[in-house]
Amino acid sequence: MSLYNKLKTDLQAGRFAPGTILKQKALAEQYQVSRIPVRDAILKLKNEGWLTDHGKCGVAVPEFDALEVEDIYLMRMRLEPLLQELALPRLNSEVLGRAEDILAQMERSPISAADIGELNWQFHACLYQAAQRPTLYAVVKHLHRQCQRYIGYQSLSLNYQSRSQAEHHALLDALRARDGKLAERLLREHISEAGQALVKFLR
């Protein structure tokens, strides 16, 4: 496992408080490697939003930023329905079945908060990939990953989780019925509600 993965895991787990400033040398010693792999990992993590430049020297673990979350959800609300629409004609029973399986997995308790987030993405990703639009998919995936940074810290209320799960089932039904308009609306609302819940939590 590369240092990049280790560092990302630790960031996702919240082992570095927001605002913490990380130095290459300190990280190298902490993880028992030289500074070269540290530099590589930092470069990648900066691109993914897990770290930000801190002036000319060092990188910082970004603070929580409600405005950033708002932006991300605004974008998701516009891009994900588009991607789903492009996927709709290509959704066959195999893909729909896989989506169903993932939903079933999410209902098996107990399950960690981090796993819920991952499975949630797996569910949508499985549908999105059917569109065979790598570029659009890559951007949507990137936005999801950005959200993970925030979701990782909070444990979603059980109340929210069950509503979210109901929405997943409704969405899947609409897709099965080839009701594009309905599916689009359901997805937009699904994202909107998740975004509002997260922004509310952050303030």
Add this chain to the structure above:
Amino acid sequence: MSLYNKLKTDLQAGRFAPGTILKQKALAEQYQVSRIPVRDAILKLKNEGWLTDHGKCGVAVPEFDALEVEDIYLMRMRLEPLLQELALPRLNSEVLGRAEDILAQMERSPISAADIGELNWQFHACLYQAAQRPTLYAVVKHLHRQCQRYIGYQSLSLNYQSRSQAEHHALLDALRARDGKLAERLLREHISEAGQALVKFLR
């Protein structure tokens, strides 16, 4: 000037044919540096779409991909009007004046194709930045930069350029008049036409 900038300039100028496979050692010798800065530059350029992984070994200059362009313009059509709408209430005479100046610069001939692309971005960026939405702005900027890769190779027809410029003026007028609906429609059409022209050119 860092190697990253040098390499990017050369890629933007089309000095590496699409499909070319680049090796770290070869690049290091070509640019007279060690492999460390080469690795850093490659990592960044991969993230920006200027290079793609080539199996387990080496990176490739990506081929032209009409589907990628289509995706990018579909996204831009949905994100840029949103960003402009958020910017509208904050557009003051200073920002509008700067936008006007940039338009004037674009009309000064002669001007290179690369400069037109850059000025075109400056025009929209100047308006977008007024929204003060760094996250949304960053994604839009990224999509623009991706387009540059394609635009760099073609020299736009004069016919298209004059129409595009007329659209810029119409857009600016709508913004000055605080007509959000009109500005949104004009921008969406502006992007749509640019996308269609580019996709048509690529096929």
Add this chain to the structure above:
DNA sequence: GCCAAAATAAATGTATACATTTTCAGATGA
């Protein structure tokens, strides 16, 4: 002659050492 497997070559990943840049505490002067 063709395929598989070992040996060789080449490319990338990483460690150490050194160069350059940036930071910051403390001295100096107005």
Add this chain to the structure above:
DNA sequence: TCATCTGAAAATGTATACATTTATTTTGGC
């Protein structure tokens, strides 16, 4: 007292050397 300059310490950038992984060629067997 405050701003600014300066020099040491610290951080990042880069080169070289070595380790590991991946690609290619060669060789042996069928």
